[in-house]
Amino acid sequence: MSKSIEELIPDYLRGLPVYVPGKPIEEVERELHIHAIKLASNENPLGPSPMAMEAARKVLADSNRYPDGGTLRLREKIAALHEVSPDEIFIGLGSSELIDVAARVLLGPGTIGLTSEGTYPPFSTAIRANGGALKRVAMRAFSYDLPEMAHAVTNATRIIYLANPNNPTGTAFGAAEFERFLSHVASGTLVVLDEAYIHYADRVDMPQSVELFRLRKNLLILRTFSKVYGMAGIRIGYGIGAAALVSAMNKLRTPFNV
Numbered sequence: 001m002s003k004s005i006e007e008l009i010p011d012y013l014r015g016l017p018v019y020v021p022g023k024p025i026e027e028v029e030r031e032l033h034i035h036a037i038k039l040a041s042n043e044n045p046l047g048p049s050p051m052a053m054e055a056a057r058k059v060l061a062d063s064n065r066y067p068d069g070g071t072l073r074l075r076e077k078i079a080a081l082h083e084v085s086p087d088e089i090f091i092g093l094g095s096s097e098l099i100d101v102a103a104r105v106l107l108g109p110g111t112i113g114l115t116s117e118g119t120y121p122p123f124s125t126a127i128r129a130n131g132g133a134l135k136r137v138a139m140r141a142f143s144y145d146l147p148e149m150a151h152a153v154t155n156a157t158r159i160i161y162l163a164n165p166n167n168p169t170g171t172a173f174g175a176a177e178f179e180r181f182l183s184h185v186a187s188g189t190l191v192v193l194d195e196a197y198i199h200y201a202d203r204v205d206m207p208q209s210v211e212l213f214r215l216r217k218n219l220l221i222l223r224t225f226s227k228v229y230g231m232a233g234i235r236i237g238y239g240i241g242a243a244a245l246v247s248a249m250n251k252l253r254t255p256f257n258v
């Protein structure tokens, strides 16, 4: 007898956790009979800019048409902002999509993805869901232990995920520490540097990630419109990465993803 669909689901998927987002505020208020201030997903309580709302209202009238599948105008604007090429910009369905698609490009049987304990759970999920072996290094004082992580890199390590500042611990590493770490990482290992909270960082020596990217093309910098820009519901994130990587990621994303 042939197997059921349930039996055909690979074992590595059975063991994966479902991402559990913070509960909608209405649900919390209804359950607990309180007035709640939601901090769980680090959304901006001030809402989007009136200019962003006006722009969104204008495009709604054209929503019978598919959007520009290559997001050219947005890529051009973001590229100009960071002084990189539009070919080095990937626009995603939130930066969440980039976390997954980067792993899909690089991981498979026999490869390793590296991250830390005490960091954003979707990093580990992306590694495991895309067939890589997950290696997690313990934190030190609620911070990434970058020297230990550098020791943990092997020839099979294809991707490393770091959030700076980190969610949930809120700690951040500085430029010197990060550059020392990068010097231990071979050019064939991609370092995904998730800067979702970069605008909130208060240390003065934060890594100048885009400047580092100009020198090292094995860096993929993630940014999002979800946090400081107050547009989590619009679902737009972007990455700055090598044109070859961006091109491969574009082959895997869904058409009209944004």
Ligand SMILES: Cc1ncc(COP(=O)(O)O)c(C=O)c1O
Residues within 6 Å of the ligand: 041, 042, 093, 094, 095, 096, 097, 120, 163, 166, 167, 194, 196, 223, 224, 225, 226, 232, 235, 236, 237
């Ligand atoms: C570190 C980190 N990266 C990425 C994301 C996902 O953000 P986006 O809304 O861009 O998918 C979050 C959201 O909480 C986050 O905390």
